[in-house]
Amino acid sequence: MQIATWNINGLRARMDFIKLFLEEREPDVIGLQELKMEDGKFPHEPFEALGYEAVTHGQKSWNGVAILSRLPIELIEAGLPGQEDFGSRLIRARVGEGEFALDFTTLYCPNGKSTDHDDFPRKLAWFDSLRKWAGGFVRSDTSAVLCGDFNIVPTGLDSWNEDDFGGFIFHTDEERARMAALIDVGLSDLYREREPDTQAFSWWDYRGGSFHRKRGLRIDFLLGSKAVVERLRSVEIDRDFRKKKEGMTASDHAPVIAHLDAG
């Protein structure tokens, strides 16, 4: 089974790119973030033509998340309880059947903007709610995945410039404590399970040629319960899909993909 997460920065603008990704990489399930689209406008037909069913939690202009699956999928819930007024940022579904079914959540965490902005304490509170919510169902003996754009750089290794950015937004002790507390409910960062010492990024600013100058951050994660880690075969950050392709502009994020045993 192949699972993936990708912040696509606008579904409308990224349709051709996403279809190419589905055709080339063939993930069984993928969490998408930053749809920037209302649910009523979501283009189900082109995804169905490729064999994918979608569940969506969108809104006009900003945010928005969806799960695409070519395995049977059933919506569990949409929206983080108590944080609905911070935008459409979370959706959870049961994917697949039998012993290999996944409890699959994808999320788009608040950016926070800067440490002196009102959104920063709201971001921290959002993570407090997320931890409480995840703690309610994550268990070691069932396969649960939380994936998406977390907008936190968990360690200095995950930043191209920790020396200058340490303490600034995405790089603060407060954010890192929230990320650690979330992991502590019984999750593992699947990329780090396989690559404990490798510096790799999942996001590069559009500005300043950041991608080619290798100035990125690792802020997109696949988190898995112990049962998922036991099924984990490999993880990759697909930098190829951060590159501009013929007639198509890339998202500023790369997809993250994992192979799990069975299914």
Add this chain to the structure above:
DNA sequence: ATGTCCACTAGGAGTGGA
């Protein structure tokens, strides 16, 4: 180089967000 891109409102180019 504060150097890009997206969606929105408009019916063209500026604004807000990331």
